[in-house]
Amino acid sequence: MGNVEYAISENTLELLYAASNTVNFEKSLEILIEISKSNVGRHDFASERVLYAVPSILYSLTNASHNQHHHIISLCFKLLRNLCAGEIANQNSFLELNGVTVVSNILRSEAVSSSPDKGLIRWGIQVLANVSLAGKQHQHAVWEELYPIGFVSLAKLRSKETCDPLCMVIYTCCDGNPELFRDISSDGGWPLMAEIVRTASSATSFGEDWLKLLLSRICLEESQLPVLFSKLQFVDIPEGEDTDSTVDHHSSEQAFLLQILSEIVNERIRDITISIDVALFLFGVFKKSVGILEHAVRGKSGLPSGSAAVDVLGYSLTILRDICAQDSVGDDRDNAEDVVDQCVTDDDNPFLREWGIWTMRNMLEGNTENQRIVSELKLQGSADVPEISALGLQVEVDQRTGRAKLVNIPSNERS
Structure with missing residues (x-):
């Protein structure tokens, strides 16, 4: 032998x-x-x-x-x-x-x-x-x-070839067993889900759908996106820095999570229902992220952009766009105004502008209240656009009509 x-x-x-x-x-x-x-x-x-x-x-x-x-x-x-x-x-x-x-x-x-x-x-x-x-x-x-320690140790391997079947095991065990889904949506289960997302985000691609099925169930159907999103928060924030500032510290894992969810919502736009809590959370992420555009490196590329902050903004907006295609985020003046603002916030990124416009279109189509809100909005002041200024022009508000118009920059004000 x-x-x-x-x-x-x-x-x-x-x-x-x-x-x-x-x-x-x-x-x-x-x-x-x-x-x-x-x-x-x-x-x-x-x-x-x-x-x-x-x-x-x-x-x-x-x-x-x-x-x-x-x-x-x-x-x-x-x-x-x-x-x-x-x-x-x-x-x-x-x-x-x-x-x-x-x-x-x-x-x-x-x-x-x-x-x-x-x-x-x-x-x-x-x-x-x-x-x-x-x-x-x-x-x-x-x-x-x-569960949970064995699963967590397997999830930490940072390998696509092990993460795919691991997601299959977890989803299969939980599907039809609501109490097990409650396990992974509890304090004991969040470290597992966070490690799975971290591993998935480090892989170049995923050829199987088990990760999407798992995240769709937990984040969207069970409305647990806010919790998992917070568990993926960037941890290397300098000591003493204000984490509530307008410039949010988003991690690449948070951006990846929203990327996967945006794909899920887009693929299942007709048969998936998003709770108002998840929609409002995404809108909150979107609103808080808008401020980062003043500090982010701008570029003319789509998503992913290479910047976690820009990607979080962009993917939250694309999800809102698709949610609005099936139902309104809400008949709320602030919501409508914020999305209108995003349509013109980043002149250097046509993709974010386009998605903002699509979101606005979905909010307005068939919704008379949102149409009324937007129709009452007015340009509040002149716009400083470098490309227009370079031509010797500037945008001003016509006091009679309330509409924007192009005028010559006075010679004594030109740089």
Whole structure:
């Protein structure tokens, strides 16, 4: 026997060799992985009780220091993942054999190691994801094993390949179990959600929708956006600086969160309902962020701009735009005036101006009260626009009509 096989019982090896028709341990796992990719293969292996061998192998390897056997553990995880993909008999066997605990122990240990094997961790999380699809009993078993500390340690890995399946596990466990959604919307759960957003924001891209499903449910459907947004607040503010000043300190993670939510709202504009509390919170973020344009580096690019402050402003505005397309943020003079202001606040960023105009259009369409409010607004003074001044012109208010007009700058006032 090889170094690995000596720790594994004869009965376990015989089961693997009979199912794979080979007497090479590693080769037998590889063959079983391939066969179990099909529904027929998974069903046949369920009747042959192949899955019973795998937790036993993992348990033996962990007792013999699993750090020396990453490759074999990875093969075992891949086999378990395939066996538990929609095959209820295998999913139930995994639960009965205490597989959730065995896999979770390996994941916890690997996540905090000095050089975690992210591929191994990804496959292990995928095992739990497929098992959790079997139903509430399986979901609660996974949740009780890993929430919250185990999940947090996995979320801190800052890896797209582990974060995607982690979001799947969490969403699958919580979907249909409202009490679990309450867990992650509590003091014990916010560190987990904050770490997930931080990891997601550090990745170049996300090819799966589990993150969006999770954030949509928590931030929009459960109206918990204000809490999660605050948990992502930029922490490196100089000591003694006024955090309530008009120049808000926004983090790149806050900007990323609003970016994802803006995509969600835009994609599901016809079937998602945003509570008035979330809408008003976004409007508050927007109003507080407008002041940063006086201090931000301006540019003629869209979002993301590279500036967290500008991105928070822009994404909050795009979400408000889409919310207004389905319903008014509110028939409120201050709301309408603030959005009108944004249409002309940043002359150097046409994207923010365009989104402000679209938001205004959505607020006005079919809303006679908002139309009346805007129609009563008047230009309060002259506008200082450098591009116009360079032509020797300036904008003034016509005292008779209340409308803006271009006039020549007096020669004695020209610079």
